[in-house]
Amino acid sequence: MTRWVPRIGVISACIATGGCETAASFDISGSYFPGWLVCSGLAIALAVVAHVALRRLRIEPAVPVVAYPALVAALTFAQWLIFLR
Numbered sequence: 615m616t617r618w619v620p621r622i623g624v625i626s627a628c629i630a631t632g633g634c635e636t637a638a639s640f641d642i643s644g645s646y647f648p649g650w651l652v653c654s655g656l657a658i659a660l661a662v663v664a665h666v667a668l669r670r671l672r673i674e675p676a677v678p679v680v681a682y683p684a685l686v687a688a689l690t691f692a693q694w695l696i697f698l699r
Contacts, residue, residue: 649698650690657689 639646661682668675675681 650694653690653693653697654686656693657686660689661686 639648640652642652664685665682
């Protein structure tokens with residue numbers, strides 16, 4: 615039984631790192647930016663748009679210090695899943 619332990623470890627490591635073949639990066643003006651950075655920038659812009667829309671509707675979040683960073687995080691994760699899987 616102990617002969618199989620190293621083999622199972624190697625096989626597990628190969629399976630776990632199988633998705634690490636290419637980096638999720640974008641070529642913007644000759645520089646490569648990581649995908650999470652692009653998604654975060656777009657999420658911040660969308661959160662600003664949401665803030666302006668909420669202001670026009672006269673809706674104030676109860677705790678804006680928590681609400682807007684949570685909105686940015688949710689938008690970042692959603693964009694990552696939609697565009698980069």
